[in-house]
Amino acid sequence: MVTVAVDTGGADLGPAEVAAGATAAAAGGAIEVLLYGPAAEIGEVGPGVTVIDAPVSIAKASDPAHAVRSTPDASIVRAAKAVANGDAQALVSGGSTGSALAAGLFNVRRDRGIYRPALALPLPMLDGPPVLLLDVGANVNCRPEHLVQFAHMGSAFAHAVLGREHPRVALLSNGEEPNKGTPDLVFVYEQLVGSAGTGLNFVGNIEGTQITDGVADVVVMDGFIGNITLKLIEGVSDRTLRGVQDAARSSPRAKLGGWLLAPAMRRLRDDVDPEQPGGAYLLGLRRLGVVAHGRFTRRGFQRAIEVAAHGVEEDVISAMRSALAAAGALRTPAAGGEEEDGD
Amino acid sequence: MVTVAVDTGGADLGPAEVAAGATAAAAGGAIEVLLYGPAAEIGEVGPGVTVIDAPVSIAKASDPAHAVRSTPDASIVRAAKAVANGDAQALVSGGSTGSALAAGLFNVRRDRGIYRPALALPLPMLDGPPVLLLDVGANVNCRPEHLVQFAHMGSAFAHAVLGREHPRVALLSNGEEPNKGTPDLVFVYEQLVGSAGTGLNFVGNIEGTQITDGVADVVVMDGFIGNITLKLIEGVSDRTLRGVQDAARSSPRAKLGGWLLAPAMRRLRDDVDPEQPGGAYLLGLRRLGVVAHGRFTRRGFQRAIEVAAHGVEEDVISAMRSALAAAGALRTPAAGGEEEDGD
Numbered sequence: 001m002v003t004v005a006v007d008t009g010g011a012d013l014g015p016a017e018v019a020a021g022a023t024a025a026a027a028g029g030a031i032e033v034l035l036y037g038p039a040a041e042i043g044e045v046g047p048g049v050t051v052i053d054a055p056v057s058i059a060k061a062s063d064p065a066h067a068v069r070s071t072p073d074a075s076i077v078r079a080a081k082a083v084a085n086g087d088a089q090a091l092v093s094g095g096s097t098g099s100a101l102a103a104g105l106f107n108v109r110r111d112r113g114i115y116r117p118a119l120a121l122p123l124p125m126l127d128g129p130p131v132l133l134l135d136v137g138a139n140v141n142c143r144p145e146h147l148v149q150f151a152h153m154g155s156a157f158a159h160a161v162l163g164r165e166h167p168r169v170a171l172l173s174n175g176e177e178p179n180k181g182t183p184d185l186v187f188v189y190e191q192l193v194g195s196a197g198t199g200l201n202f203v204g205n206i207e208g209t210q211i212t213d214g215v216a217d218v219v220v221m222d223g224f225i226g227n228i229t230l231k232l233i234e235g236v237s238d239r240t241l242r243g244v245q246d247a248a249r250s251s252p253r254a255k256l257g258g259w260l261l262a263p264a265m266r267r268l269r270d271d272v273d274p275e276q277p278g279g280a281y282l283l284g285l286r287r288l289g290v291v292a293h294g295r296f297t298r299r300g301f302q303r304a305i306e307v308a309a310h311g312v313e314e315d316v317i318s319a320m321r322s323a324l325a326a327a328g329a330l331r332t333p334a335a336g337g338e339e340e341d342g343d
Numbered sequence: 344m345v346t347v348a349v350d351t352g353g354a355d356l357g358p359a360e361v362a363a364g365a366t367a368a369a370a371g372g373a374i375e376v377l378l379y380g381p382a383a384e385i386g387e388v389g390p391g392v393t394v395i396d397a398p399v400s401i402a403k404a405s406d407p408a409h410a411v412r413s414t415p416d417a418s419i420v421r422a423a424k425a426v427a428n429g430d431a432q433a434l435v436s437g438g439s440t441g442s443a444l445a446a447g448l449f450n451v452r453r454d455r456g457i458y459r460p461a462l463a464l465p466l467p468m469l470d471g472p473p474v475l476l477l478d479v480g481a482n483v484n485c486r487p488e489h490l491v492q493f494a495h496m497g498s499a500f501a502h503a504v505l506g507r508e509h510p511r512v513a514l515l516s517n518g519e520e521p522n523k524g525t526p527d528l529v530f531v532y533e534q535l536v537g538s539a540g541t542g543l544n545f546v547g548n549i550e551g552t553q554i555t556d557g558v559a560d561v562v563v564m565d566g567f568i569g570n571i572t573l574k575l576i577e578g579v580s581d582r583t584l585r586g587v588q589d590a591a592r593s594s595p596r597a598k599l600g601g602w603l604l605a606p607a608m609r610r611l612r613d614d615v616d617p618e619q620p621g622g623a624y625l626l627g628l629r630r631l632g633v634v635a636h637g638r639f640t641r642r643g644f645q646r647a648i649e650v651a652a653h654g655v656e657e658d659v660i661s662a663m664r665s666a667l668a669a670a671g672a673l674r675t676p677a678a679g680g681e682e683e684d685g686d
Contacts, residue, residue: 126586140524174566174570182484207574209574212578223517224517227550232572239555243614244584244587247607258600260599260603261597261600261601263594264596
């Protein structure tokens with residue numbers, strides 16, 4: 001039995017939608033959910049779900065780090081504390097990403113030897129398994145040693161949770177050659193090449209066009225580029241599909257074509273369903289965290305809770321520790337000193 | 344009459360394809376073309392086009408800067424020299440971008456007060472005029488003052504060549520708030536806000552999703568992010584359209600739908616025709632340069648020559664100088680010292 005602490009704050013459809021997802025996730029009997037949110041809005045839940053009344057939400061706080069520190073009774077803070085003190089083994093939040101990240105950092109805390117936690121998103125692909133992108137926004141400013149850790153963390157995660165044998169890990173750059181990119185990236189490249197033999201399957205640099213080509217299972221980048229990458233992918237695919245929709249309204253012939261094509265187009269959209277991966281994974285804390293998207297329906301929250309529990313069963317935290325230790329990529333007090341918390 | 348120096352190297356379809364584009368561009372009688380390439384492969388050209396036999400190409404050189412310095416008889420070098428000595432007023436190249444950039448830097452040279460030339464690409468939009476992105480790859484490492492200059496250069500170009508009144512200039516970041524992004528970007532934001540009143544219409548930060556939303560006419564970023572941005576847009580839109588094609592083959596019903604929709608889909612593809620803008624503009628040299636894509640057909644090379652001539656007619660170089668001077672954004676010897684040439 002795995003226990004997952006879930007915060008209902010941040011869900012656009014409200015706490016009851018998260019509760020419905022929690023009920024569905026617990027229905028199988030293998031997962032227990034501690035649900036933190038306003039009990040009055042959550043309403044009825046099914047077996048395996050315990051509601052803890054926590055009506056204060058900081059999901060909309062403009063300064064999440066400050067809100068987390070100054071609001072100990074916020075639902076996300078209480079959920080994170082439940083994970084920190086062992087009442088639950090994983091954390092799920094509907095957002096904001098900033099408050100989930102801050103609550104995780106201050107309460108669950110970084111795992112030993114980790115510089116910075118990263119947000120890892122399995123990006124659904126049209127014609128293959130998802131590609132894990134990290135960091136997609138936790139750290140705007142990254143040093144080379146952070147990116148090196150992200151590579152090992154992402155690799156261990158893709159193996160333990162996504163079930164990839166020898167995940168192919170790539171570095172996002174402006175060309176495939178080892179000397180491409182900023183001086184920092186060139187240094188990261190050399191470090192990762194040097195990790196061959198420690199279990200990391202580093203396949204080198206890839207360009208932006210290749211992210212959607214399936215040439216890598218894990219793509220490493222800093223959180224600034226990761227944010228832009230993710231939003232560009234979202235914007236361009238939405239815009240392109242909208243262009244197709246507009247084309248299918250441009251003439252009577254096109255309208256008929258669009259109507260006939262509609263079922264196949266729905267399947268296409270299902271293939272890139274953003275709710276399927278359950279959200280972005282918060283890697284590098286002492287416990288696993290999953291940040292679902294605020295726009296998710298109950299199905300997305302159910303998936304977030306299920307993948308969090310799966311990560312606990314597969315003991316992804318230990319897998320990450322082992323991978324980082326084997327590669328000599330853990331932070332030592334001499335190398336890093338005390339690290340500030342977040343950007 | 345405007346004279347444009349054109350290098351035939353780098354065109355995937357060969358020098359004769361570039362020559363056909365040059366013939367079409369000169370057919371109107373307002374443009375003269377000096378065409379540098381292997382005369383034997385170029386063949387017949389129309390009136391207004393003069394072929395200068397320059398059979399040596401460095402389009403495939405792995406170290407373009409070295410190739411430009413060590414190969415004075417390369418077609419791109421000879422074309423750039425024609426611009427430098429006044430035989431032509433603008434430069435057009437089919438690539439590679441690196442050799443065009445190096446030939447421009449070493450021969451045409453940076454304009455007074457410019458830190459670094461930038462590559463600016465008018466990105467075709469599905470439902471509106473193109474958005475000018477810069478820098479899309481000339482400078483992997485940019486300092487804040489470089490990005491400030493790019494903003495003014497892009498604004499002046501969008502006004503003079505793309506015909507935008509008060510172009511809206513934005514900075515690509517990971518959020519709209521002024522404090523978003525790296526410390527360098529926050530500084531650039533402040534500098535551009537401070538340029539209000541000097542003619543720059545700075546609209547603030549935009550996120551990745553907004554590039555395709557038409558909220559800005561000019562989007563400023565460093566060349567590393569610009570390369571990734573451009574390639575992501577290319578990869579994701581291709582992949583999405585391929586997904587639609589696959590969907591239109593998935594059942595007899597979908598096949599019929601796809602056939603009926605095909606003409607409208609072709610119009611959609613024409614709307615985002617990469618040959619229409621003629622390529623990427625090399626801004627910040629003493630003369631205007633245009634780098635066409637190696638994959639272009641004669642139509643793309645014709646467009647590249649026409650837009651280069653249009654830029655000369657509109658005197659975009661003077662417009663950029665005036666904008667930078669008015670904003671106090673020109674490099675002074677005290678501020679910058681001698682600048683290295685390229686990355």
